[in-house]
Every structure is written in structure tokens, then in C-alpha cells.
Amino acid sequence: MSEFAIEFKDVVKSFAKKNGDRQMILDHVNFSIPIGKTTVIAGGSGQGKSVTLKLILGLMPVDSGRIFVGGVDVTGVRGRELEQLRTRFGVLFQGSALFDSLSVYENIALPLRERTSKSEQEIRAQVDTILQQLELTGHDEKFPAQLSGGMRKRVGLARALQLKPEIMLFDEPTTGLDPVMTQDIYKLFARTQEQVGYTAVIVSHDIPKVFNLADEVIVLNNGKVDVFSSPEAMQWSREPHIVEFVENTMGEIYQSHLVEQ
Amino acid sequence: MFAQDVGGMQRNSLEKLGDSGLYVLEDIGRMGLYLLLALKGIFRRPFRFAEFMRQMHFIGAGSMMVIFCTAASTGMVLGLQGYYSLNKFGAEGMLGSAVSLTLIMELGPVLTAIMVAGRAGSAMCAELGIMRISEQIDALECMAVDPFRYLISPKFLAALVSIPLLTALFDVVGIAGGYVAGVHLMGVNPGSYLEGMRTSVTNHDLRLGMVKSFVFALLVVWICTGRGYFIYKIRGAGFGAQSVSRMTTQAVVYSSIAVLIFDYLLTAVLL
Numbered sequence: 001m002s003e004f005a006i007e008f009k010d011v012v013k014s015f016a017k018k019n020g021d022r023q024m025i026l027d028h029v030n031f032s033i034p035i036g037k038t039t040v041i042a043g044g045s046g047q048g049k050s051v052t053l054k055l056i057l058g059l060m061p062v063d064s065g066r067i068f069v070g071g072v073d074v075t076g077v078r079g080r081e082l083e084q085l086r087t088r089f090g091v092l093f094q095g096s097a098l099f100d101s102l103s104v105y106e107n108i109a110l111p112l113r114e115r116t117s118k119s120e121q122e123i124r125a126q127v128d129t130i131l132q133q134l135e136l137t138g139h140d141e142k143f144p145a146q147l148s149g150g151m152r153k154r155v156g157l158a159r160a161l162q163l164k165p166e167i168m169l170f171d172e173p174t175t176g177l178d179p180v181m182t183q184d185i186y187k188l189f190a191r192t193q194e195q196v197g198y199t200a201v202i203v204s205h206d207i208p209k210v211f212n213l214a215d216e217v218i219v220l221n222n223g224k225v226d227v228f229s230s231p232e233a234m235q236w237s238r239e240p241h242i243v244e245f246v247e248n249t250m251g252e253i254y255q256s257h258l259v260e261q
Numbered sequence: 262m263f264a265q266d267v268g269g270m271q272r273n274s275l276e277k278l279g280d281s282g283l284y285v286l287e288d289i290g291r292m293g294l295y296l297l298l299a300l301k302g303i304f305r306r307p308f309r310f311a312e313f314m315r316q317m318h319f320i321g322a323g324s325m326m327v328i329f330c331t332a333a334s335t336g337m338v339l340g341l342q343g344y345y346s347l348n349k350f351g352a353e354g355m356l357g358s359a360v361s362l363t364l365i366m367e368l369g370p371v372l373t374a375i376m377v378a379g380r381a382g383s384a385m386c387a388e389l390g391i392m393r394i395s396e397q398i399d400a401l402e403c404m405a406v407d408p409f410r411y412l413i414s415p416k417f418l419a420a421l422v423s424i425p426l427l428t429a430l431f432d433v434v435g436i437a438g439g440y441v442a443g444v445h446l447m448g449v450n451p452g453s454y455l456e457g458m459r460t461s462v463t464n465h466d467l468r469l470g471m472v473k474s475f476v477f478a479l480l481v482v483w484i485c486t487g488r489g490y491f492i493y494k495i496r497g498a499g500f501g502a503q504s505v506s507r508m509t510t511q512a513v514v515y516s517s518i519a520v521l522i523f524d525y526l527l528t529a530v531l532l
Contacts, residue, residue: 057403086405097400099392111404114411163404 002071004032005167005199006056011065013051025051027223028065038193038200038213040231043220044245049203050094052220053169056201057089058082070166087115090165090198094172096156098144104131104155105140111162130158133195134188150181157188161196168193170202174209182206186213207249219245284496291494295487302407302414312415320381320416321423325430327376332431335368336360336438343439344447353449357457360439361432365462365470369432371524374477377424378516382485385416386512389489390505398490413490417482424478425471432470469531476527480519488512 011029014022025048033039041049054060055067058077066075074085098107105127112123131137134154144152153173160168170189174182190213193200204210211217211231219226219234221241228234235246343359389412392398401408436458443449488495488508495511498504 059399059402083405083407086403089403091400091403093396093400095395097396099397099400100395111406114406115404159404 002068003035004068005035005070006033006201007031007068007071008052008055009066009068011055011067012063013048013055013060014063024223026055026220026225029223029225031218031225031227033199033201034216035199036197037215038202039216039218040210040214041201041203041218041220042205042207042210042245042249045205047220048223049220050171053091053171053201053203056169057086057091087163088166090160090163090168092153092156092160092168092170092173094175096144096152098152098155098159100144102143103140104136104142104144104147107144107155108140108158108162111159115163126162127158130161133192134158149176150185153177153185154188157192161192164196165198168198168200170200170204172204172206173202174204174206179209182209186210189213221245288495291491292483292487295490296483298409299413299417299483299486302409303418305407305410305414309411309415312411313418316415316419317423319384320377320419321426324377324380324423324427327380328373328427328431329434331372331376332364332369332434333438335372336364336435336440337442339363339368339435340439340442341447344443344449353443353447354453355457356439356443356449357436357454357459358461359457360443361436361458361462362466364432364435364439366466366473367524367528369428369435370470370473370477371520373424373428373431373474374481374520375517377420377427377478378481378485378513378520381420382481382516383509383513385482386485386489387505387509389413389486390492390508393490393492394501394504408490413486416486417479420478420482421475424481425474428470428474469527472531473524473527476523477520480523481516484516484519485512488515 008026008029008031011026012024013026014024017023041052043049051060055062056069058074062075066073068074069085069088077085099110102110108127108130109123112118112126118126127140128137131140134157136151136154136158139147139151139155144155147155173189174185177185186209189200189202192198200213202210202213208231214231217228217231217234219228219242226234226237226239226242228237234242237243237246339360340356343356344353347353347355347359389398392412398408398412401411440451440454444451444454488511489505492498492504492508495508498507
């Protein structure tokens with residue numbers, strides 16, 4: 001049994017540009033995400049953060065290299081094997097990706113109806129429990145268009161947690177939310193992680209707030225990655241592109257650290 | 262210098278041509294695989310009976326009024342124009358035969374398919390396109406739910422059942438419209454209208470009409486859902502709401518053209 005939930009070994013991913021050249025997104029990238037921890041994947045726009053999540057989920061193929069989940073090579077798996085792999089993941093999408101023609105209840109019940117043999121009574125009980133835990137009681141008959149951004153995220157989280165995932169992937173989970181709602185969502189992540197015990201991978205622009213949750217940080221920059229054992233380790237890096245990233249994203253905090261020192 | 266420029270331009274044009282050729286082959290391959298997966302999804306368990314019935318209601322029952330109006334209008338026009346032409350040869354007794362054969366073998370299947378493409382095909386394309394760009398289809402895949410079994414195959418099955426039924430409705434209403442125009446307005450003998458129809462329409466003609474409507478149903482649902490499903494992979498589709506509107510238009514145009522091309526091919530082969 002591997003001590004890592006996810007491992008990237010020498011992974012290359014590129015896209016064709018209009019002029020026929022290739023744009024390198026991940027250039028022989030290596031990193032490991034430890035089990036049970038929270039890893040934040042950071043980096044500027046277009047650096048391949050969401051692509052990394054799609055590669056993990058098998059929504060895109062790698063050009064070369066291997067991806068391991070729980071020590072098992074899952075590169076290029078297809079069909080039933082891929083379906084089986086995906087049952088180990090929960091995903092919270094940037095826009096929540098709720099089915100807008102289904103009610104909140106039906107959205108949350110969908111994975112249980114499709115992937116388990118539970119009776120409708122058992123499904124009702126399980127959905128009611130999660131609605132209560134995520135403070136969504138009374139909203140079960142509403143449709144996604146009738147919910148606020150924060151509520152949509154909570155419904156998306158509730159749906160993703162239904163099959164008790166080993167690994168939760170969060171793609172820009174606080175985009176479009178106000179600071180108070182952002183804090184609430186992060187508290188919710190921490191609480192659900194404690195309850196379910198999943199490995200969390202968070203792709204986020206929301207730095208430094210998301211670093212409160214992070215055990216490890218992976219920074220994507222021009223196809224390369226830098227892995228840090230903690231947000232603090234990243235702040236004290238002397239690599240020029242990391243110094244620039246830290247100054248751009250956490251300027252005030254970084255400066256206050258320097259003053260204290 | 263001039264020769265170099267011309268050489269460069271030729272190479273550039275060849276590259277573009279090759280690139281377009283590769284893209285068309287890739288699109289055909291993708292759509293071919295999509296068709297296989299959608300048909301395979303019909304037989305994958307558990308069967309989504311409620312979704313199938315919802316699609317039957319949407320494609321079939323929802324299109325009845327537009328089919329009824331189109332068929333009545335087409336049948337009446339055929340009745341009037343047929344009378345005008347046949348009257349020149351004193352053959353107005355053949356009106357029932359002319360109207361019914363034209364509708365059953367040709368206009369019924371073609372117009373039904375084109376009307377369904379415009380009404381339901383466009384809606385299916387837009388629905389899948391929006392689901393794709395808002396990551397709802399990705400979400401299904403991430404929940405290990407087969408999007409073909411869950412979303413696409415019920416639409417295929419509903420179209421394959423409902424479009425031939427709508428074609429039958431078109432034929433009946435069109436023949437009745439021809440009867441009203443020919444018999445009640447132009448004074449053709451009702452007995453000769455009905456007898457002409459009875460003696461000239463054979464089982465072969467009915468089979469040809471049904472085979473056509475089945476093939477057209479497959480073309481319409483395949484192209485319309487496929488354009489929506491692959492909205493992000495189609496060159497020139499653009500992004501966001503614009504891509505949905507472009508693909509919806511493209512789906513209706515492509516499926517209508519495909520229906521017309523296959524109409525000729527099937528007529529040539531099966532007549």
C-alpha cells in the first residue's frame with residue numbers, strides 16, 4: 001500500500017496552438033500527494049492547475065509519463081476500470097456543475113441512485129443527514145438557479161461526498177464568493193475532511209486564505225512544479241519565480257514576516 | 262525572392278488543406294464512435310425508462326401539433342396542385358394515388374424529420390451543449406455515471422420510436438388534407454380518390470417510407486446530440502453562449518442536409 005494518494009511520474013501534457021506549435025502545460029512533472037493530507041495546487045492563470053485535476057480524473061490523456069492512484073498505475077485506463085477509479089474520487093467543480101433541471105435533493109441523490117443499490121427510503125435518510133450537516137435543510141426542493149453561490153457550492157460538496165470518496169478534488173472552490181462565504185466554505189471543508197477522512201487536493205487562486213488549510217503546496221510555473229512541505233516553506237523559498245509569486249499573492253503577509261524577522 | 266514567396270504560400274495552403282482534412286477525419290471518427298457508444302448505451306442496464314418516456318413526450322407528443330399543421334398544409338397543397346396537373350389529362354381520378362404515394366414515400370418521412378430537427382433536435386443540441394460547457398457532463402463522468410446511458414441513449418431510443426410514429430401521423434393527416442382539398446373543394450369523386458389510394462399504395466411503398474423515417478430519425482438524433490456533446494471540440498464553435506447558438510444552428514442545418522442526401526440515396530437503392 002502506497003503512502004501517497006496520487007503520484008505524477010515524469011508526466012508531460014501539451015496542447016496544440018493555432019500556429020501548429022505545442023504549448024507545454026506540464027513538462028516532465030513529478031510530485032506526490034500524501035494520504036489524508038490537504039495539498040494546495042497553486043499557480044497563475046493558464047499554468048495547468050485545472051488540467052492537472054482533469055489528468056488525475058482521466059478526463060484527459062497524458063502525452064507521456066505515469067499517474068498512480070493509491071500506488072496503482074491508472075495511466076490510460078478506460079471503460080469499467082476508469083469508472084471504478086472515479087468512484088474513489090469526489091469532485092467539487094468551479095461552477096459547482098449542478099444539474100440545473102434537477103432539484104437540490106435529486107442532485108444529491110443522483111450518485112446514490114446510479115451507483116448504489118440503496119432503497120429510496122435509505123437514500124432519503126442519507127440525503128437528509130447531509131442536508132442537515134451542511135445547513136441546507138429546507139432547501140431540498142429548490143433548483144440550482146434559485147440558490148446563492150455559496151449554497152450551490154455546499155450542494156456540490158454534499159453531492160461529491162455521497163459515495164464517501166477517498167480523495168476530494170476541489171477546483172477553484174471559492175471563485176465568485178465573498179470573503180465571509182469563502183471562510184465558511186473553508187471551515188466546511190476542514191469539518192467534512194475530519195468527518196470523512198479524505199485526502200484533499202485544492203486548486204485555488206485564493207491565496208493566502210487557502211493556505212490555512214494546506215499541509216503541502218505545489219506551485220505550477222511554466223510547465224514545472226515546485227513542491228513545498230508547508231506554506232511557510234514556500235514563503236521562505238529563494239527561487240526567483242517563487243519569490244515573485246509570493247510577493248504577488250501574499251505581499252502583505254510576506255512583508256510582515258520580514259518585519260518580524 | 263518572388264519564387265520563394267510563391268513556394269511559401271503554396272506550402273501554407275497545402276498545410277491548411279492537410280490540417281482541414283485531418284480535422285474532418287477526426288470529426289468523422291469521433292462522431293462514428295459516438296454513434297456506437299450511444300447505441301450500445303441503449304442496452305446497458307439499468308434502463309432509464311422514466312427518462313425514455315420523458316423524451317418520448319418531448320420529441321413525440323411535443324411535435325404532434327407542428328407535424329399536424331405541416332401535414333395538413335402539405336396534403337391540401339398537393340390536393341390542389343395535383344388536381345390542377347391531372348385535370349389537364351382528364352386523370353383527376355388518380356388524385357388519391359398521387360397524393361398518397363408522394364406523402365408516404367417522400368414528403369412524409371422528409372418533412373417529419375426536418376420539422377423534428379428544427380423543434381426537438383435544436384433543443385437536444387442546446388441542452389447537451391449547455392451541460393457540456395457548465396461541466397455537468399464532466400460531473401456525471403466524475404461520479405462514474407456513463408453519460409451515454411444516462412443522457413444520450415434515452416434520446417436515441419425515443420427518437421427512433423417517435424419519429425416513425427410521427428411520420429405515420431404525417432401521412433394520415435396529409436392524405437386527409439388532400440382529400441379535403443381534392444374532394445370537397447375541387448369536386449373530385451370521393452370513391453375514386455379512396456380507390457386510387459387503395460389500389461396504388463403497396464406494402465413496399467409503406468416499407469420504403471418507414472425505412473426512410475427510421476434512418477432519418479437516426480441521422481437527426483445522432484447529429485443534433487453529437488454537436489452538443491462535442492461542442493468544445495468543434496473548430497470555430499467559439500465559447501460560452503455563442504458556441505451553443507452556433508452549434509444549435511449547425512446541428513439543424515447539418516441534419517437537414519443529411520436527411521436530403523440520404524433521401525436520394527435510399528430512394529435510389531430501395532425503389
